[in-house]
Amino acid sequence: MRWSVLICVMAALGAGLAGCSSTPREPARVDYRSGSAYSASPQPVSRACVDGGYTVRSGDTLSEIAERCNVAMASLASANSLSRPYTLRPGQTLTMPRPPVHVVQRGENLYRIGLRYDIPFQRLASHNGIPAPYELEVGQSIQLPSGTTLATAATSAPARSTRPPARTQTPPPQSTLPATQQVANSSVSFDWPIRGSILSEFGRKPDGSRNDGINIEARTGAEVRAAAPGQVVYAGSELAGYGQLILLRHEGGFVTAYAHNSRLMVREGDQVTRGQVIAAAGSSGTVEIAQVHFEIRRGVNPEDPMRYLR
Structure with missing residues (x-):
């Protein structure tokens, strides 16, 4: 897979987000590691945790300091050349680990960066003081929470499709699809969300961008299931580029995404059944013709939907 200033903040990800009220509320967050939803904000960092270091007080332990300063204990120990049992003395000054940085590349947005580092995008926004709609600029530095494991895999925004390529693939009519499409090595199965030609396939593109799903041509208002x-x-x-977006969490750590809709018919927290209508197709976001951007992710990793939908 920019997801315009919002009057209301919605929630929901492979674990959570929501509706309008007179006062915007922060989206519920997704813990990609566990696939569970949570809504609590990150714990505020103690004012004692400053760039110049933390002064150890009587009774402090390394784990407590790490939690108080919102850093990984291993990173804190490494930055101060400490080894087990991590003995500390009152008055000792601990150097805070230098937070890792991600430099924004062309086609990236905060959601994709969050997926890359296994960090909810809302936490990244809060950590960097970025307000909705979370617009980024190429070359901008995004501070990552201390202890984040730097990733090497490239990510990008959803493919922008305006017309079908010369050769397209069309899924069989819905009436001829088997009731379920078994996913290899998983009890989870997936059906086509909508019938239509494939406008953009999964994977790397000639211009260096990447599509983490497929884009399916659709008629405006058509049922998305x-x-x-x-x-x-x-x-x-809320997330730039996706327009009206729905994310569903499934068994086995899977998340499916349905973007560019014209209307949403479900809300955060709803339980849905296979084939239930969840949206009306459209061209919201950064696309010019009606379509559905569809992703299947296992944990934080995008999977080629065609492996499961054939």
């Missing part, structure tokens, strides 16, 4: 039973963890238009 849940590919498998699951829970709505996001339903909104």
